[in-house]
Amino acid sequence: MINKLISAGFGGQGVLLLGQLVTYAGMIEDKHVSWMPSYGPEMRGGTANCNVIVSSDPVGSPVVTNADAVIALNGPSLDKFEKTVKPGGKLFINSSIVEKKAKRKDIDVYNIPASEMAIKFGNSKVTNMVMLGAYVTATAVVTKDSIMIGIKKFLGKSKAHLIALNEKAFDAGAKLVR
Amino acid sequence: MINKLISAGFGGQGVLLLGQLVTYAGMIEDKHVSWMPSYGPEMRGGTANCNVIVSSDPVGSPVVTNADAVIALNGPSLDKFEKTVKPGGKLFINSSIVEKKAKRKDIDVYNIPASEMAIKFGNSKVTNMVMLGAYVTATAVVTKDSIMIGIKKFLGKSKAHLIALNEKAFDAGAKLVR
Amino acid sequence: MKGNEAIAEAAIKAGCRYFFGYPITPQNQIPEHMAKRMPEVGGTFLQAESEVAAINMVYGASGAGARVMTSSSSPGISLKQEGISYIACAMLPCVIVNIMRSGPGLGGILPAQADYFQAVKGGGHGDYRLIVYAPASVQEAADCVMEAFEASDYYRVPALILADGMIGQMMEPVEFKPITKRKQPPKDWAATGNDGTKPRAQINSIHIEAEKMSAVCKGLQCVYDKIAAKETQYEEFMMDDADICIVAYGTTSRIVKNAVKKARELGIKAGLIRPITVWPFPSEMIAKATEKCKAFVAVEMSTGQMVEDVRLAVNGAKPVLFVGVTGGMVPTPEMVLEELQDIEEGM
Amino acid sequence: MKGNEAIAEAAIKAGCRYFFGYPITPQNQIPEHMAKRMPEVGGTFLQAESEVAAINMVYGASGAGARVMTSSSSPGISLKQEGISYIACAMLPCVIVNIMRSGPGLGGILPAQADYFQAVKGGGHGDYRLIVYAPASVQEAADCVMEAFEASDYYRVPALILADGMIGQMMEPVEFKPITKRKQPPKDWAATGNDGTKPRAQINSIHIEAEKMSAVCKGLQCVYDKIAAKETQYEEFMMDDADICIVAYGTTSRIVKNAVKKARELGIKAGLIRPITVWPFPSEMIAKATEKCKAFVAVEMSTGQMVEDVRLAVNGAKPVLFVGVTGGMVPTPEMVLEELQDIEEGM
Amino acid sequence: MAVVFKKSNVITDVPFHYCPGCTHGIAHRIVAECIEELGMKEKAIGIAPVGCAVFAYKYFDIDMYEAAHGRAPAVATGAKRVHPENLVFTYQGDGDLASIGAAEIVHAAARGEKITAIFINNAIYGMTNGQMAPTTLIGQKTTTSPLGRDPELCGSPIRMSEMLATIDGSAYIERVSLHDVRHINKAKKAVKKAFEAQLAGKGFTMVEMLNNCPTNWGMTPVESIEWMKENMIPVFPLGVYKEVQE
Amino acid sequence: MAVVFKKSNVITDVPFHYCPGCTHGIAHRIVAECIEELGMKEKAIGIAPVGCAVFAYKYFDIDMYEAAHGRAPAVATGAKRVHPENLVFTYQGDGDLASIGAAEIVHAAARGEKITAIFINNAIYGMTNGQMAPTTLIGQKTTTSPLGRDPELCGSPIRMSEMLATIDGSAYIERVSLHDVRHINKAKKAVKKAFEAQLAGKGFTMVEMLNNCPTNWGMTPVESIEWMKENMIPVFPLGVYKEVQE
Amino acid sequence: MARVIIDKEACKGCGLCEIVCPKKILVLSESELNKKGYSPIEVTDMSLCNACCSCAKMCPDFVFVIEK
Amino acid sequence: MARVIIDKEACKGCGLCEIVCPKKILVLSESELNKKGYSPIEVTDMSLCNACCSCAKMCPDFVFVIEK
Ligand SMILES: Cc1ncc(C[n+]2csc(CCOP(=O)(O)OP(=O)(O)O)c2C)c(N)n1
Ligand SMILES: Cc1ncc(C[n+]2csc(CCOP(=O)(O)OP(=O)(O)O)c2C)c(N)n1
Ligand code: SF4
Ligand code: SF4
Ligand code: SF4
Ligand code: SF4
Numbered sequence A, B: 001m002i003n004k005l006i007s008a009g010f011g012g013q014g015v016l017l018l019g020q021l022v023t024y025a026g027m028i029e030d031k032h033v034s035w036m037p038s039y040g041p042e043m044r045g046g047t048a049n050c051n052v053i054v055s056s057d058p059v060g061s062p063v064v065t066n067a068d069a070v071i072a073l074n075g076p077s078l079d080k081f082e083k084t085v086k087p088g089g090k091l092f093i094n095s096s097i098v099e100k101k102a103k104r105k106d107i108d109v110y111n112i113p114a115s116e117m118a119i120k121f122g123n124s125k126v127t128n129m130v131m132l133g134a135y136v137t138a139t140a141v142v143t144k145d146s147i148m149i150g151i152k153k154f155l156g157k158s159k160a161h162l163i164a165l166n167e168k169a170f171d172a173g174a175k176l177v178r
Numbered sequence C, D: 001m002k003g004n005e006a007i008a009e010a011a012i013k014a015g016c017r018y019f020f021g022y023p024i025t026p027q028n029q030i031p032e033h034m035a036k037r038m039p040e041v042g043g044t045f046l047q048a049e050s051e052v053a054a055i056n057m058v059y060g061a062s063g064a065g066a067r068v069m070t071s072s073s074s075p076g077i078s079l080k081q082e083g084i085s086y087i088a089c090a091m092l093p094c095v096i097v098n099i100m101r102s103g104p105g106l107g108g109i110l111p112a113q114a115d116y117f118q119a120v121k122g123g124g125h126g127d128y129r130l131i132v133y134a135p136a137s138v139q140e141a142a143d144c145v146m147e148a149f150e151a152s153d154y155y156r157v158p159a160l161i162l163a164d165g166m167i168g169q170m171m172e173p174v175e176f177k178p179i180t181k182r183k184q185p186p187k188d189w190a191a192t193g194n195d196g197t198k199p200r201a202q203i204n205s206i207h208i209e210a211e212k213m214s215a216v217c218k219g220l221q222c223v224y225d226k227i228a229a230k231e232t233q234y235e236e237f238m239m240d241d242a243d244i245c246i247v248a249y250g251t252t253s254r255i256v257k258n259a260v261k262k263a264r265e266l267g268i269k270a271g272l273i274r275p276i277t278v279w280p281f282p283s284e285m286i287a288k289a290t291e292k293c294k295a296f297v298a299v300e301m302s303t304g305q306m307v308e309d310v311r312l313a314v315n316g317a318k319p320v321l322f323v324g325v326t327g328g329m330v331p332t333p334e335m336v337l338e339e340l341q342d343i344e345e346g347m
Numbered sequence E, F: 001m002a003v004v005f006k007k008s009n010v011i012t013d014v015p016f017h018y019c020p021g022c023t024h025g026i027a028h029r030i031v032a033e034c035i036e037e038l039g040m041k042e043k044a045i046g047i048a049p050v051g052c053a054v055f056a057y058k059y060f061d062i063d064m065y066e067a068a069h070g071r072a073p074a075v076a077t078g079a080k081r082v083h084p085e086n087l088v089f090t091y092q093g094d095g096d097l098a099s100i101g102a103a104e105i106v107h108a109a110a111r112g113e114k115i116t117a118i119f120i121n122n123a124i125y126g127m128t129n130g131q132m133a134p135t136t137l138i139g140q141k142t143t144t145s146p147l148g149r150d151p152e153l154c155g156s157p158i159r160m161s162e163m164l165a166t167i168d169g170s171a172y173i174e175r176v177s178l179h180d181v182r183h184i185n186k187a188k189k190a191v192k193k194a195f196e197a198q199l200a201g202k203g204f205t206m207v208e209m210l211n212n213c214p215t216n217w218g219m220t221p222v223e224s225i226e227w228m229k230e231n232m233i234p235v236f237p238l239g240v241y242k243e244v245q246e
Numbered sequence G, H: 001m002a003r004v005i006i007d008k009e010a011c012k013g014c015g016l017c018e019i020v021c022p023k024k025i026l027v028l029s030e031s032e033l034n035k036k037g038y039s040p041i042e043v044t045d046m047s048l049c050n051a052c053c054s055c056a057k058m059c060p061d062f063v064f065v066i067e068k
């Protein structure tokens, strides 16, 4: 098994963290993993993205060229990475702020109004969690349990009160693709 | 004709200027010349020296290995360069402050009490001129006239009053080898 | 763990207790990790006012006998060149990390391998060398750092970890192995305050007389020769029966491995020699490969730097080709494969 | 005239009106000459607070459209590496002079040729090149400076004068020839204040997207290829019937010439190829010489740097030997002769 | 109806990449309006730093440079010496001006270089994600002072305006803050004065602006404005530190 | 008969390479005697600069470094952090400390680095043969200001003691002069105070010493002493600029 | 009468204008999102605006044009 | 009684001690030269010396040892 993901959006939308959570969950499940951002977060605005590989064999190149899935949190990400999804792969779009539709017909496209849902939950920062819920559920690369372990670790003690919110957002995303 | 000189002494004794005057005189006499210090005067104390070549043909390497003449203004210079004089060449020693004697027998050695003479003229700075007078006179590489043109140029207007003193020192050196 | 964090933690595991650095992407997790961890282990993390200051603090701390590290990325490493040259001449051990980004100039913060020349030929002035490790995974980055400290102390030659930005930013699992200690000579040359029981320390790089300076250079050269003989490291991958030998280091080598596998599927007998130390460079191994291989390909994220060392090693025996992308682009297995197919057709 | 003075005066003759520098032996006569002459010709001499500031002032003045120069010696040139990389990326023309002294470290102030790698492979980070002139006499130093300004403006690539300390300190007669002007493209990219009649200036070296940065690197590469094709300069000396080809540059080449003449007297057919530009390097000429010559010898004041370029050019066709002294020592014709005799015996 | 406020024509149409609520944008506006109001648009040359304002060269619609980290004053010197009649300014963060570029700013002042430094003091390294700056407050947590800045370990915040005011070549130095409209208006006056002093050839000029960095302070923009006012101003007193008359 | 003066045991037997009458030698003596008198010979670490004092590492009979030009404070920082209980000092010229090393000295002060800088201000670059220093006086002729330093072109002399005194981390800063015996005695007291403040952990300390450079000023040693007194002291007033009590 | 013209796509929803408006007529949208994913600023009651330009001076992103 | 011991070879003939000696008993030699080529300092009348050490404190080159 090898699963390659690209998670992309504006800097600040949490696309890197999204990828890290998948990576961490993979590690928990004793898989070989790699996570590689397209850049360190030196710049805001612009498009940030990361390449995630979860695999039963040791990871060769950490660079994703034929993605099993792409998560696009904003318009420019869709423009840039739609073509990278391999035929039969999955494309997750944050339809709240991406106006364009996907053009590819040979892939599964999921339009998730993630930003709107996040705002409904009262915190636009969990947009990525909605997307993550949808992605994990639709692909089953890792389990929700593993993801939650990661979320708890990343939030730490000082932000433990946010765990529930994150889970709610995750579940909302999950529900949309079930 | 090719004539190679090494002029050496403490930094501050004017060994570089001595070499420059020979070079300049050579140029005036339409010869090919090169002047190369062993270092820029970044350091005081220690031994400064310069390599001078005056030649009827274009100068190849500016580095003097077999010197026609060596001028040693201090003890360390004698130690260092005595061996560089080619057989039959000339060695000029500032005997005022160099205690050792030359060891070589296959060369002409001139012991010139240059520092003492300079002090007698009231200015220890003309030590190099005494040596220069001896060197030019003994070797006839260039003429005194050419040297004097150089001296005038180097002293410039502001120090024109020192021309006579320099000439006196030069002549004193010359007299010793005539 | 992120590559940068693994590098920082490995240094601590190797006994590094002093870190002087200045922020620059994409290596910030190194100083940040150090800022957190050093107080915990009784060490000192200090953010210097600049890269120039940082490398000179390294000079100071290393001269005082400590294990010390600094890290930066391309433009910052350029600023350290004078200091590195001083450290090399004064024969002070230390570890310098360059998480390369794209250049020249401010360039971009995406990964590159365009500082190869600077690292292996000497970006600073004068005749000197660094021991240069080029890890290809987070695990190897950690391993190299530990080894770098040991080797640097042993030879009194500064060591450089030359990692592309991907190694620094990537997350992979890492296991910190116990350090392989060498029998180290005592640091009796260090400035610690002198009670007269040993000659006093004179940490220095000025030698005004040619004879002296020349002797110093020759002394360094001897050490470098020893290092070249003993410290060269590389990995071979599918080289046993390879017709085409690819040479690549760092993340690029992982992409090349994918390409080699694909090539094999297509019946092209490709193999990889991956330098782990890029100085000393595994020239001998490559030279040996000329006996069996029909062609060589250097793959780099640069416009062609390591390829010169491959050419020098191959020395005209076989053709040497070059595949490179730069400016933050990453080569794809497909690009490499295409080149391999072209060669195969030509053969 | 001293080499340093000739270099400074040649710059003025070439229209250079801005000089920013910081004192360092053995190049001080360059800033000192500039300090005297610039006010006379309506130019500006400014002593910067450091080499780092000086190279960035050059960035500023060149970006403003001026002909500008800076000079230093080895340690100071190391400090300029970041700035040089920026200038290269922003494609700003300028002339940089390195009067090399011995290194590494503070080293000595005696002449050396140990900054060759730094000059031709890129001492700074990233993929860039400088046009590097290596004059062998005071006259040639002056000529090279003039040409450097023209070539640098023409290609928008910084030029470096790589001279050993002897060239800088030596006095030889010099004649300033009228400058050979090139048809220069207008400096419409310069920052002068913008009245809206042309696109505004954006002097810059950051390109955050890989595609953009990669395009910039490729653009530079194209220019470098052009320079390599058009600007390579060298001198041949007694190469017509040479069996042994020596390659040497700068003052070393003059010593080699003496050695060649002596060798000829002994019946050894030696010849010299003297690169005048060391980047671009006269590789083609050397490669051609492999057809006739039986062996090559690189002679340098270093522990072996240019010899790599000779090896790359010879590419295994014939043996390449190396004679080098370093640390401020100067090779003697005798040393070279001995090597030639050894080769002759071996042949 | 007349337009009473619109974007200065010295600002381009490229949207700022700054984080929401980052006062870098306000500083840009002030500088642009001063240039416009002084009628110097065609004569202005700006030098962007390395820092969050690295792309300032895209935002000011005048001839611009992007300088190496900390070296903007040297670049400005080069430019100004070639075009002495132009208005030349640098725009630098606290990491850029007070840390790596400390020598360059000190010597631009010492030379009495006729340039203006717009100094954005946000007590942190914004662009590289929140490391300690020389201006970071005692106790302030940053990624490289995770336990809060400890003066024993790494000293106290440096006050550049006070320091540079001791130098003869400096002609106008003022510290302002961008935390509310009144102070923003003051800041604009300061920039105009500095520009005027530059154009009058009086010497080196600088306006230090206290700025926020909500992202790396870990606050909302509104919280950050409050923090700035409460915590920064006591450490960095506002006011004119140097004004050469003549 | 008792010996009332002899060479300090902190000075080696290597003869100084300084020019005749150069006060670098006096400064060396003062520093050495203070180390000896404080009983710190075995705990002292000195950092020589690049400048005429480049060979200071040969002259002080203690553990010594030779640092890169201007970087002695950074080197001292590295050494002091490793050996916090030692007495660490730099010995730097005005080119070294005030020009190329301006950032390093400012930040050593800002960090409150517990080191002492012995700052030799001779208003010129001695070692490289007489170029202008940041401390060169207005009108003073040097090889790079052949017409005399012109403030319009290159500013006025920088006063480092005054400048560094504005920085919180500095604990003791005094300017002294070596032009006569009385002032030499004062200079020694200043060095001892600075060393003591360092050892008490108070912060950064510096003693700026006005020195001569007969060679590059183009004077006899005796003339140079007179010139120093007449011309340098008015521009660089003597006195204590910072003294932190506690 | 004054008019505040808002470029919603330029707004980053920072809320700085909100705190400086003397008339308290600026609020962040609770329903809308612009293309950058921010809730943009809105005017609640334009008639109260006095064209003081405080919002425009505080806004880091040139969202406002103000007419009077 | 005081004694001034002079290391003539160390002296560089700068004359600084000469100007600070309160007793004016130090003068540069008019006849002698040391190995470095300098005219070294000499004491004209040792009996006048008060061992004030001014010379030693002013001398940059440790020429003096002073006894009392
Ligand atoms: C030589 C060099 N060192 C370090 C960096 C990395 N770097 C980029 S911006 C920056 C600091 C930014 O902080 P500041 O100047 O305060 O500006 P801000 O982002 O806070 O506005 C640093 C260290 C660099 N680009 N170049
Ligand atoms: C990086 C670098 N730049 C320049 C030099 C050359 N250099 C040597 S000493 C010196 C200045 C000396 O002046 P100062 O610091 O005032 O000391 P002084 O000789 O006057 O005591 C310079 C510029 C150098 N060695 N290294
Ligand atoms: S990181 Fe801070 S300074 Fe930079 S744009 Fe964001 S808020 Fe502004
Ligand atoms: S050059 Fe000047 S500072 Fe240097 S030793 Fe001579 S007199 Fe002293
Ligand atoms: S102009 Fe004044 S009153 Fe009108 S919206 Fe803006 S801040 Fe409020
Ligand atoms: S200040 Fe500007 S960016 Fe911020 S909320 Fe108001 S309009 Fe939007």
Ligand code: SF4
Pocket (backbone or CB within 6 Å): H004, H020, H021, H022, H023, H024, H025, H026, H048, H049, H050, H051, H052, H053, H054, H055, H056, H066
């Ligand atoms: S000790 Fe005093 S009196 Fe005696 S020689 Fe020296 S200065 Fe003169």
Ligand code: SF4
Pocket (backbone or CB within 6 Å): F021, H010, H011, H012, H013, H014, H015, H016, H017, H018, H040, H041, H058, H059, H060, H061, H062, H063, H064
């Ligand atoms: S001060 Fe010292 S060196 Fe100078 S003359 Fe007197 S004894 Fe000699």
Ligand SMILES: [Mg+2]
Pocket (backbone or CB within 6 Å): E093, E094, E095, E120, E121, E122, E123, E124, E125, E126, E133
């Ligand atoms: Mg900042």
Ligand SMILES: [Mg+2]
Pocket (backbone or CB within 6 Å): F051, F093, F094, F095, F120, F121, F122, F123, F124, F125, F126, F133
């Ligand atoms: Mg000085």
